[in-house]
Amino acid sequence: MALNLNALETSFDLVAPRGEELVEIFYARLFTAAPAVVPLFAGTDLSKQRTKLLVTLVLLRKSLRDLDALVPTLRELGRRHVGYGARPEHYAVVGDTLIGAMAEVAGDAWSDEYTRAWAEALSVVAEAMLSGTGSSPTAPAAVGVPSPATT
Numbered sequence: 001m002a003l004n005l006n007a008l009e010t011s012f013d014l015v016a017p018r019g020e021e022l023v024e025i026f027y028a029r030l031f032t033a034a035p036a037v038v039p040l041f042a043g044t045d046l047s048k049q050r051t052k053l054l055v056t057l058v059l060l061r062k063s064l065r066d067l068d069a070l071v072p073t074l075r076e077l078g079r080r081h082v083g084y085g086a087r088p089e090h091y092a093v094v095g096d097t098l099i100g101a102m103a104e105v106a107g108d109a110w111s112d113e114y115t116r117a118w119a120e121a122l123s124v125v126a127e128a129m130l131s132g133t134g135s136s137p138t139a140p141a142a143v144g145v146p147s148p149a150t151t
């Protein structure tokens with residue numbers, strides 16, 4: 001599926017000047033939409049975390065035209081996320097929340113086309129992150145599920 005590069009770049013550039021606010025809104029929205037993930041960030045310095053997320057988004061914006069080059073980095077990022085307690089089913093809520101935060105920051109300048117473009121791009125990112133972990137975004141979480149008896 002080809003990404004809508006123009007929509008992705010135009011919309012990101014719309015919110016980038018307010019990047020700090022964007023990531024602040026993102027975490028506030030995430031913790032409201034998915035209270036179950038709050039404990040994952042219990043030991044996290046959120047102000048540093050906001051900066052790391054912003055840096056990653058800017059890197060993603062620069063790499064949109066050659067996403068393949070970013071795949072090894074995303075796979076590593078995905079592997080680290082297993083250690084953070086992130087599960088495949090969390091990726092959809094994180095993606096939706098990020099889009100919601102961008103739409104809030106952009107206000108009237110946001111459009112459905114931007115929402116669709118980012119939903120596609122973030123699902124590619126989630127696939128790449130999860131590709132290093134043996135999971136897929138839609139697969140049920142393997143963690144905590146007892147294995148079927150083999151005898």
Ligand code: HEM
Nearest residue numbers: 037040041043044052053056080084086087090091094125
């Ligand atoms: C679009 C997908 C995502 C991106 C781009 C992303 C980006 C990042 C980045 C850049 C870091 C900094 C640490 C590092 O580089 O390893 C991080 C940490 C973290 N992320 Fe994500 N993330 C994503 C999805 C998720 C999901 C689905 C969850 C699950 C709720 C999650 C939870 C966390 C947690 C708990 C940390 C650890 C913070 C710490 O160091 O204490 N992330 N993420």
